[in-house]
Amino acid sequence: xxxxxxxxxxxxxxxxxxxxxxxxxxxxxxxxxxxEERVIDSMGVMELITFIERTFGIxxxxxxxxxxxxxxxxxxxxxxxxxxESAAAA
Amino acid sequence: MCGIAGLAFADxxxxxxxxxxxxxxxxxxxxxxxxxxxxxGRVSLVHTRLAIIDLAGGAQPLGNEDGLVQVVxxxxxxxxxxxxxxxxxLGHRFATHSDTEVLVHGYEAWGLDLLRRLxxxxxxxxxxxxxxxxxxxxxxxxxRPLFHARVPGGVVFGSEVKALFASGLVQPAPDPxxxxxxxxxxxxxxxxxxxxxxxxxxxxxxxxxxxxxxQTGRYYAIxxxxxxxxxxxxxxxxxxxxxxxxxxxxxxxVPVGSYLSGGLDSTITCTLAAELSPHRLRTFSVxxxxxxxDESPFQRExxxxxxxxxxVETIGPxxxxxxxxxxxRFTETPLVRTAPVPLFLLARLTRERGITVALSGEGxxxxxxxxxxxxxxxxxxxxxxxxxxxxxPKLFQRxxxxxxxxxxAGEFWSRFFLDAGVPGDPLESHLPRFRLTSAIKDFYxxxxxxxxxxxxxxxxxxxRLPDAFRRWTxxxxxxxxxxxxxxxxxxxxxxxxxxxxxxAVEGRHPFxxxxxxxxxxxxPESSKLRGLRxxxxxxxxxxxxxxxIVTRRxxxxxxxxxxxxxxxxxxxxxxxxxxxxxxxxAAGFFDTRAVAGLMRRADAGKAVGFxxxxxxxxxxxxxxxHEHFFRNFDVKPVREPPDVxxxxxxxxxxxxxxxxxxxxxxxxx
Numbered sequence: 001x002x003x004x005x006x007x008x009x010x011x012x013x014x015x016x017x018x019x020x021x022x023x024x025x026x027x028x029x030x031x032x033x034x035x036e037e038r039v040i041d042s043m044g045v046m047e048l049i050t051f052i053e054r055t056f057g058i059x060x061x062x063x064x065x066x067x068x069x070x071x072x073x074x075x076x077x078x079x080x081x082x083x084x085e086s087a088a089a090a
Numbered sequence: 091m092c093g094i095a096g097l098a099f100a101d102x103x104x105x106x107x108x109x110x111x112x113x114x115x116x117x118x119x120x121x122x123x124x125x126x127x128x129x130x131g132r133v134s135l136v137h138t139r140l141a142i143i144d145l146a147g148g149a150q151p152l153g154n155e156d157g158l159v160q161v162v163x164x165x166x167x168x169x170x171x172x173x174x175x176x177x178x179x180l181g182h183r184f185a186t187h188s189d190t191e192v193l194v195h196g197y198e199a200w201g202l203d204l205l206r207r208l209x210x211x212x213x214x215x216x217x218x219x220x221x222x223x224x225x226x227x228x229x230x231x232x233x234r235p236l237f238h239a240r241v242p243g244g245v246v247f248g249s250e251v252k253a254l255f256a257s258g259l260v261q262p263a264p265d266p267x268x269x270x271x272x273x274x275x276x277x278x279x280x281x282x283x284x285x286x287x288x289x290x291x292x293x294x295x296x297x298x299x300x301x302x303x304x305q306t307g308r309y310y311a312i313x314x315x316x317x318x319x320x321x322x323x324x325x326x327x328x329x330x331x332x333x334x335x336x337x338x339x340x341x342x343x344v345p346v347g348s349y350l351s352g353g354l355d356s357t358i359t360c361t362l363a364a365e366l367s368p369h370r371l372r373t374f375s376v377x378x379x380x381x382x383x384d385e386s387p388f389q390r391e392x393x394x395x396x397x398x399x400x401x402v403e404t405i406g407p408x409x410x411x412x413x414x415x416x417x418x419r420f421t422e423t424p425l426v427r428t429a430p431v432p433l434f435l436l437a438r439l440t441r442e443r444g445i446t447v448a449l450s451g452e453g454x455x456x457x458x459x460x461x462x463x464x465x466x467x468x469x470x471x472x473x474x475x476x477x478x479x480x481x482x483p484k485l486f487q488r489x490x491x492x493x494x495x496x497x498x499a500g501e502f503w504s505r506f507f508l509d510a511g512v513p514g515d516p517l518e519s520h521l522p523r524f525r526l527t528s529a530i531k532d533f534y535x536x537x538x539x540x541x542x543x544x545x546x547x548x549x550x551x552x553x554r555l556p557d558a559f560r561r562w563t564x565x566x567x568x569x570x571x572x573x574x575x576x577x578x579x580x581x582x583x584x585x586x587x588x589x590x591x592x593x594a595v596e597g598r599h600p601f602x603x604x605x606x607x608x609x610x611x612x613x614p615e616s617s618k619l620r621g622l623r624x625x626x627x628x629x630x631x632x633x634x635x636x637x638x639i640v641t642r643r644x645x646x647x648x649x650x651x652x653x654x655x656x657x658x659x660x661x662x663x664x665x666x667x668x669x670x671x672x673x674x675x676a677a678g679f680f681d682t683r684a685v686a687g688l689m690r691r692a693d694a695g696k697a698v699g700f701x702x703x704x705x706x707x708x709x710x711x712x713x714x715x716h717e718h719f720f721r722n723f724d725v726k727p728v729r730e731p732p733d734v735x736x737x738x739x740x741x742x743x744x745x746x747x748x749x750x751x752x753x754x755x756x757x758x759x
Contacts, residue, residue, distance in 0.1 A: 018696065021687035022532040022705075038529065043699030 007056070007077040014051050015073070019044050030074040035067060045070060052076070058083040092150070093117030093138040093591070094162040094236075095248030096215055097257060098224040100302035102131030103243075109257060110136055111727035116256035117249055118728055119420075120164070120591040126150050126734030128160050133217045133224055136253075137162040139733065140594050142342050142447060143170075147186035149733040154194040155183050158219045160736075161197075163190045164249050165212030165234040166598070168338035173207060197225070205296060205309040209338065209603065213291070215247060223300035230310040230604050231453070232280070232293030232578035233597075235587055239288045245299045250588075251288050251422050256725040260287060264720065266541035269679065272424050273530045273708060274547040277579035284423050284715070293578050310604070312573060313558055313611060314566040320617045320627075327609055328631050335603035336362040339449055346598070347372040347445035349436065350400070352388030354625060355451025355460070357640045358632055359600055363449050364396035372445050373398040376436040378405045388643065395637045403439040405432050410655035411662050415714050420592040421584040422719070424712040426527060426704040428652050434589035441593040452586060453601035456569060456577050457610045458625040459618040467519045467568045468622065474513055485622075516552055516559060519568035520575065524548060529701045530708045533684040551575070565615050652703040656710065657692045668713035677716040680709050 012028055019039055020026050026037070034040045040048060048070065049060045058080065069079040095113045097105060113136045114125045121138030128135040128151035137150040143166070153160045167173065170189035173196055178184065182195040189210075196204040197216055202225075211233035216225045226247055228236045238247040241259045254260040268284035271277070280290035291297055294310030321327070336359060340346050348360045350373040364371040373396070375389040386402060393400035410431045417434050418425070440448050455461050466486070473482045515521065534542075559567060582599075590597045600606070610618065613627065620626040629641055656665045667673065669689055671682045688706060691697040697706065 018691065021691070022681070022684035024683070038525075041526070041529075041699070041701060043701065047696075047699065 004077045004081050007080050008073050010055060011048075011052075011073050011076050011080075014048070014055075015039060018047060018051075028073065031072050033072055035071060040070075048076075052080060056080050056084060058087065092140050092162075092164045093120030093249040093253070094136065094164045094213065094215055095246075095253035095257075096133065096135040096162065096224075097244060097246050097259070098133045098217075098299050099131075099244035101243065105129055105131065105134050108727055110134055111729070112256040112258075112725050113248065113253050114138055114728040114732075116252040116725045119594060120249060122594050124149060124733040125728055126162075126732050126736075128153075128162075128217070128734075128736040130219065130738040132222060133160075133219075135160060135162040135215060135217060136248075137734075138728075140446060140596065142166070142344055142596065144186055144188035145343050148188035148190060150190055151734060151736065152186065152188070152190050152194065153736075154198060155185075157736075159194045159198060159216065160219070161190060161193045161214055161216045163193055163212065163214040164236075165210060165214070165229065166339075166341075166596075167192055167208050167210040167212060168341060169207075169209040171341075202296065202307070202309065209605070211598070211602070213249060221300065223298055225296060225298050226291055227296040227309075228291045228293055230294045231573065231582065231602050231607075233582050233587065233599060233602060235583060236291040237283065237288055238291060238297065240304065243302070245304065249591075250420075251283065251285055252719075252723075252725060254288060255719070255723055262719045262723050263287070264679075264716070266538060267545050267547075269424065269538075269712070270531070270542040270545065271547050273426070274524055274528050275551075275575045275579070276426050276527060277423060277576075277583065279547075279551065279575060279579055285719075290579075311556060311558075312570055312607075314562045314570070315612055316563065316566065316614050317612055318614060320614055324609075324613060324617060324627060325631050328606075328627060331603065331606045331609055332358070332600065332631070333362060333366075335600035335606050336449070337366050338603070339598040339600050340366050342447050344446055345369050345372065345444075346447045346449065347374060347440060347443075348398070348449040349373070349440075349451070349597075350375045350389050350392055350398075351451065352385040352392060352640070353451065353643075354628065354632065354636075354640055355454035355601065357392045357451075357636045358454075358628070359449045359451050360392060360396050360398065361636050362600075364398060371396060371398040372443065373400045374403070374436055374440045374443070374445070374448065375400065376403045376405060376432045376439075378432075379407065388640065391637055391639055401439060401443055403432070403435050405435065407655070408660055408662075409435060410652075411665065414655075414711070415664060415718075416592070417589060418711050418714040419718050420588045422588070422715075423584065424708055424715050425584060426530065426708045426711075428655065428707055430584045430589050433585050434592060437590045437593040437595040440595050446594060447596045447598060448590070449598050449600060450586075451601060452581060452597070452599045453577065453607075454625065454628065456572050457601050457607050458628045459565060459569060459615070460624045461572065462624075463519060463523070463572065464565050464568055464619055465622045465624070466522070467565050468619070470518070471564060516555055516567065517548060517571065519564065520571050521548075526700065527704065530705045533680045533688070533705055533709060535678055535681045538679050563615050565619060566611075653692050653697055653706050656706065657689075664714075665710060668710060668717065673713060673717075674709075677713055679712050679716070685709055 070076055095117055110127050117138050121140045123141040124139040126137045126149055135151045151160045151162050167189040170192045173192040177195045177199055180199055184191050193214055205227055211229045213228045213234040213236035235249055237251050238245055239254050239260045246254045246257045246259050248254050255262050263286040265284055265286040268278040268282045271279055271282055272284055278284050280292045283290050295308050297306045348363045350356050350360050360373055373393050377384050377386040410428050413431050413434055417431050421430055469485045586597055617627045632641055669685055674680055674682045674685050
């Protein structure tokens with residue numbers, strides 16, 4: 001199972017290649033607020049969800065599409081880690 | 091419809107005939123039926139004519155009784171018969187039956203007050219030889235364009251910027267701040283244009299040049315003096331003005347057709363036009379092969395209901411990309427959407443079918459609050475009253491069901507609207523759109539960033555809002571912003587005049603009759619946007635008048651597919667050529683690596699979001715614009731004989747410009 005830093009790195013790479021390629025100078029820290037910093041918008045979040053679902057083999061239900069879960073690299077990795085753990089426990 | 095252009099100098103100077111013919115050549119597409127010139131060395135006026143009213147006598151430039159007032163005019167004065175009667179009663183003698191002539195006599199009689207008396211869509215240049223002044227004026231909402239540039243010792247003007255460049259007195263160069271406005275608002279806001287040194291006369295304004303002095307003024311200001319309750323006879327008043335607005339716009343000596351989108355507004359226009367037309371109405375629609383954008387069942391239903399002879403332009407997969415370079419040549423600006431292309435093709439179809447005047451429903455959404463953006467304003471305020479509510483922001487999702495996937499974006503989708511601006515910011519209603527468009531600026535080159543650093547289009551707009559703005563309701567403020575930031579500079583231009591006149595087709599917009607606008611502006615907001623029901627009074631009026639299928643139909647915003655047109659198999663070669671690293675670097679607007687990244691994503695089919703779609707169109711159009719206007723700009727002079735050529739340097743002062751038509755010949759080239 002991926003550790004948090006590994007998940008964070010994969011997410012960061014995805015964001016840099018797909019949503020930040022036109023802003024190479026943008027500092028993408030773990031706690032950078034993706035919505036506030038215009039890294040993702042409503043279409044971007046759809047792409048992010050597709051990426052998460054495909055890469056980590058989890059399903060993101062509509063009610064979990066919140067800023068608390070997906071609003072920063074750190075919150076995404078915590079969220080994904082939690083989903084993976086509960087899947088492993090089941 | 092026509093093209094106008096000209097030159098004015100503080101001191102008379104020699105102007106070569108070839109220069110005037112080049113200027114005429116630049117705007118010949120607007121008026122293929124003839125052209126005319128007036129020059130006395132101080133002022134030169136050029137006109138290219140599309141004959142619509144007084145086919146025999148309407149050639150221009152046109153003068154008053156003694157030829158001392160000369161005008162070139164683009165557009166229509168719909169109440170010219172009434173004005174003419176008034177002027178005849180005042181003792182003026184008319185030589186023609188054209189609407190143009192009321193301008194010269196009206197100016198003599200009323201001076202600048204003439205402008206307030208005009209019902210119409212117009213841009214004109216009027217030369218008063220008695221005091222050597224040149225007056226430029228433009229209609230209230232900016233249906234017809236008028237550009238000008240100050241040059242050493244004079245001014246150059248024209249319906250299109252290419253006429254200014256054709257004069258040889260204005261060198262084509264981009265204005266980064268104008269471009270920055272395009273990538274904020276979708277268009278540069280008058281007086282700014284994307285061209286350095288070139289200004290657009292603001293709608294509702296005039297400018298006067300007299301012996302080196304330049305003066306401007308406003309004759310029409312938008313206002314919303316909304317009453318607290320709807321007058322009992324509001325629907326009756328609306329009925330009267332709607333019919334009058336369409337009736338006046340049917341005035342022409344050629345058949346008038348109508349565009350038909352299948353929505354409420356164009357259905358109203360078509361229905362009234364069919365009632366008032368002496369011929370069987372001709373209607374024209376654009377539709378898409380892609381079934382997601384196809385509105386043809388609605389269009390056919392309306393056409394059958396009004397009994398029109400209907401023609402349809404069906405847009406296939408390659409059509410957008412194929413015509414895009416031509417469209418940029420006519421719009422004269424980079425674009426962030428491809429929506430002008432289908433309208434360009436619609437005008438071509440209309441012209442091919444022999445129609446040169448077409449009514450449209452343009453303006454109804456602004457005047458009667460039809461856009462979802464106005465609902466956003468209400469929902470945002472509703473949410474702001476209970477910031478902790480989970481349920482209220484979900485209303486945003488209900489607004490845009492046709493955007494499909496966004497429904498899943500949940501909280502992010504609502505936050506896009508809620509977080510865009512500080513409550514109380516005068517631009518609050520439009521900040522989500524302005525910020526979304528501004529995402530294109532992430533692709534700017536370092537040079538472009540440097541050129542626009544220190545300027546802020548939003549702050550400039552805030553600073554230019556009229557004093558009355560604060561008195562209006564939030565929704566009326568949004569309606570004002572919609573008029574001045576989108577309708578005038580973009581919809582009426584890139585989706586209106588410029589693509590219509592590319593094929594010499596004049597658009598007429600009954601909903602932009604200023605009397606109708608003023609009626610709507612006096613109504614309380616709730617008459618137009620009742621709860622979240624848009625265009626309420628218009629719907630009440632239309633019950634029983636237009637087919638039920640249209641009134642019941644949810645609003646479908648006009649959309650055209652973007653990136654898929656330009657990449658993949660069958661995409662035209664020019665796309666890759668213009669987006670190649672060396673070309674992007676040469677133009678200098680965008681960062682080569684960022685553009686390469688976008689191409690990579692587009693090729694992989696990943697650039698499906700709004701931000702990348704608009705960036706792709708914004709960048710490609712800027713590259714095409716750069717190529718046409720700054721690398722290969724070329725205008726051919728008109729070579730055929732003119733209808734009118736008045737040169738007072740070679741002839742005695744004219745008594746009547748018509749008589750000179752037969753006696754004056756230009757020098758051979």
